Amino acid sequence: MSMDPGDINSWVQSYGGPQLRTFDKTINISTNVYTNSSNNSATAYVNSGTSSASTNHRFEYTGANNNIYNGYYDGGISSGSIMYPQDIVDTMEDIVRRTVDVIEGRYTNRSQSHYVCHTSCHTSCHTSRGRR
């Protein structure tokens, strides 16, 4: 049975899509921020003025549709023509390019709140009458 461009187009979608949906990575983003430094001695003060806070951020594409790869096969593959092994290689290149592009699209801006300092301390420092 001969291979048809429709077969290739179907396979890049049905075999590429499930692999793309495995993209799921959570990382920890830690920031060093001002914190409380109560109960410090004169010698310890300088080194205890900051602390770190962390938030996990997830990057994933578990809901990716197979049709993301629709049409991503080598242009040399056409109905009635001989398909060469290099056409398969060129198709792999096409879908890796597509994979990188769509994953880049999943890296979106993030926000987090890292309040570590005592609120009461901060308030005492910054009153309604301005900074002390």
Add this chain to the structure above:
Amino acid sequence: MASYSTLNSNAQSQCGNQLRTFSKSINIATAVYTNGSAGYNSSTATHNSTQTFSDGGGPNSTYNNDLGGGTYTGHVIRDEDAYNSFANCVRGTVDRIEAVTGNRSYDAYVCHTSCHTSCHTSRGRR
């Protein structure tokens, strides 16, 4: 005549070139304590940090043998050789990008240092 060795090498170099284009910068906004000289409502601010995720060093070998074994000149390309090749190279790409997406850490000091110091003296918290 393209041998499997030649085609496997082509697959590695062509896919590797695409993998190395992965580069995305995002902004991470962190809300932190800051100067509040204008009053209570200005007691926090946002620290912005640009973080870049990339794989400029992604090796071609990521795709070694991803090409189906029966894919070479003089041999009929089997269905499974074609679709396994497609699945393999996407899997390798995803795995590699996940691996280079690592934890981050940076400084987000927005408050006046002098203010912070005045609040926390060597005699303890005021």
